[in-house]
Structure formats: C-alpha cells, structure tokens
Amino acid sequence: MTDTAAxxxxxxxxxxxxxxRSNISVIAYDARDYDHLVEHVTEDAVRALFRERRPTAVTRYLVPSLQAMNFVLDGVLDGGVNDALNLDTHGKALSFRLLQLEIPVPPRLVSGTAASH
Known part of the structure; x- marks a missing residue:
C-alpha cells in the first residue's frame, strides 16, 4: 500500500x-519533488477531480525552470464572471480544490531522509 498525502x-x-476558462498553477515547494509531482498531477487526475464542473478540455503546461505546472481548464466557470450565478465567479477557490488532490508521498519522504512540510 502506498502512503498518500494532499x-x-x-x-x-x-x-x-x-x-x-480557469488557469491553475501548481508550484513545488521543493525542487526535488517536481518530477514526482509531474508524474502524479496529470491532466487525467485533474479532469477526474473537476468532473462535476464538466471541463471541455484540460491542458497541462510544464515549467521546469520554476518547478511548476500550469493547468488550463476550459468550460469550468459556469460561463464566466458575467454569466455565472455561483459565489466564486472567478474560480479563485479552484486552486484550493486542486491542492486537496491525494498523491503518493514523494519517495525521499517515505524513506525518512527529509522532514515533510
């Protein structure tokens, strides 16, 4: 069984x-974890996480120089600021939802070689 964490x-x-369209950036705290995040925070994982919002497309862009990735989710803001009737018309809370995604703990932390955040 694999240990997971948010x-x-x-x-x-x-x-x-x-x-x-919502644009969500994910930036690794520690550059050593970037490749692990790239492996586990995929377009498919993000699409599944936001399935209730029915994205028409999910595209991931990698930015290794910043240890970051950017997800563009089309069709998830109920029409946009002028059309949406929800409380979060700009979708600012969507990054918090993505950060709740459960992923395997990076191997360097499972082995106990470093303290977690």
Missing part, C-alpha cells in the same frame, strides 16, 4: 480566469 503538503497554487 498535494498542498508539497506545492502551492494560484488561480486565474479568462471568460469560462
């Missing part, structure tokens, strides 16, 4: 919007 223990995030 993504927020290994990364932080930011959210932006443009129309009905």
């Amino acid at each position: 993504l927020y223990q290994f990364a932080h995030g930011r959210t932006g919007d443009k129309g009905n």
Whole structure:
C-alpha cells in the first residue's frame, strides 16, 4: 500500500480566469519533488477531480525552470464572471480544490531522509 498525502503538503497554487476558462498553477515547494509531482498531477487526475464542473478540455503546461505546472481548464466557470450565478465567479477557490488532490508521498519522504512540510 502506498502512503498518500494532499498535494498542498508539497506545492502551492494560484488561480486565474479568462471568460469560462480557469488557469491553475501548481508550484513545488521543493525542487526535488517536481518530477514526482509531474508524474502524479496529470491532466487525467485533474479532469477526474473537476468532473462535476464538466471541463471541455484540460491542458497541462510544464515549467521546469520554476518547478511548476500550469493547468488550463476550459468550460469550468459556469460561463464566466458575467454569466455565472455561483459565489466564486472567478474560480479563485479552484486552486484550493486542486491542492486537496491525494498523491503518493514523494519517495525521499517515505524513506525518512527529509522532514515533510
């Protein structure tokens, strides 16, 4: 059995919007964990996490120089700021939802070679 933990223990995030599109960045706290995050925080995982919002497309962009990745989710903001009737028309809370994603604990932390955040 693999030990898992919420993504927020290994990364932080930011959210932006443009129309009905949400843009969510995930940035590793520790550069040593970046490759592990890339392996486990995939387009499929994000699509499944946001399935109730019915994204029409999920695209991931990698930014290794910043130990970051950016997800663009189309069709998830109920039409955008001017059309949405929900309380979070800009989708700012979506990064918090993504940071709840359960992923395997990075191997360097399972072996006890470093303290977790």
